[in-house]
Amino acid sequence: MNIYGALEQGSIREGVLRTLMNLRDVILKTLNDHPYLLEYADEVRNAKLRVAEDFDYWIDRSMEVLEKRGCHVYLAENAEKARRIAGEMVGSGKTVVKAKSMVSEEIRLREYLQSLGNEVWETDLGEFIVQVADDRPMHMIVPALHYSEAQVMEILKKVGIHGRDAEELASGVREFMREKFLKADVGVSGCNAFSAETGRVFLVENEGNIRLSTSLPERYIALVSIEKILPDDDLALKSVFVQSAYVGTFPPAYININEKADSQEMHVIFLDNGRKTTEFREHLACIKCGRCQLECPVFQLAGSLWGGEVYGGPTGMVWTAITEEIPEVCFLSTLCGKCREVCPSDIDMPGMIRKMREIILKAR
């Protein structure tokens, strides 16, 4: 389905607006009750931009720290190389449990590992629904927001999960996935923030699937896009706190601070994929909370289908420009400025969308 098809599908609009209504007041209350989070957001933005000015230094430093701690470390210049590295580590005939990760979507990791003959499961409930439906995530954090309870009921029947309401369906998914967690050979996660000081991978969640995906299998692969690198643990922790506040789930039920364990093999793949050389460098301060998506009037109509192959909405326009190419649909932005207004990192997305339009027009 393309953006025009999305306009016909009322459930996207309904889902985005329902999520926005559920979360907006919660976010405002969180920021009111925890005003220090605004200071954290500033500190994180500044640190991310500082790292982006000298990625080579911070990548070298991060790789060195991880190697000293006994991790296997790789740097992938593009999506194809990252896929290949992950594929070599996983092999074939394995069971792989995955945490939700936009970077893994960016490199189409699940599809690639499946093509090698592996059983690969998205373990986050929303992402699992999207996988079984053979769909794409409709929002960075709430991927299945465009499905009603009744639709989820139908989708999950495909894998033998039955239930009369959200509670029963979730219980069925818990039971289904528990078996996968316990037999998994490999666990894969993305990374919300990475500490160059200690090599720790910070991940926040509410379900507990990341904890199980990254600690139960004997082999763990973390995908770290290079803009997630922060100088130290304190900044990484501040970053995940800000992210969860702007998602509307503050504090996160779980904070996973993953590092090499004696009983586990840990692989870390750093992914560049256009980040080092992008002309949209300010966007590397994005913490991928997805708040701009919910507040955007165009996203409210078309969800993530307004964007590139992976990333949608205002932030998705820029992420697509960084990791793929400038999307023509940037001309559909209203440039209302709401995305910048709600962005924890005060990123000038309207300015960057204007610049994309200029580039497209100049090339004609």
Place this chain on the structure above:
Amino acid sequence: MKIIQILRSRGVEVIITENARKEIERFRDAHVSQALSADERSGVIFFGGFQDKRAAGLAFHHVAILKEEDIMKDVISAYNHAKSKSDMIFASSSPSKSADIEGKLIFGMHGPKKFTVIVEVRK
């Protein structure tokens, strides 16, 4: 202590006692962890150890023992306090939950459905 109110508001059972050991007797079927520290403002509780992380993640009921003196004024202080005692830090602040189906909140998605914090206060 502000943290007690915060934890209770998000569905965490909180028990305040001068003798945590005595209280643990009631939770024989649960996984019990010694908390390393907590953030007074957010209610985030830090733990340490890889095996504890796995066991706490798999449990249906997770019980944390938190000493009053380990409650810190902010998350950074709490994290650094935890790091000074152990490696492999992880943190919890509520039972496992999800609202991925039509925004309806359910507990016990993949992790513990129940989270209990026993706060051991000074005698």
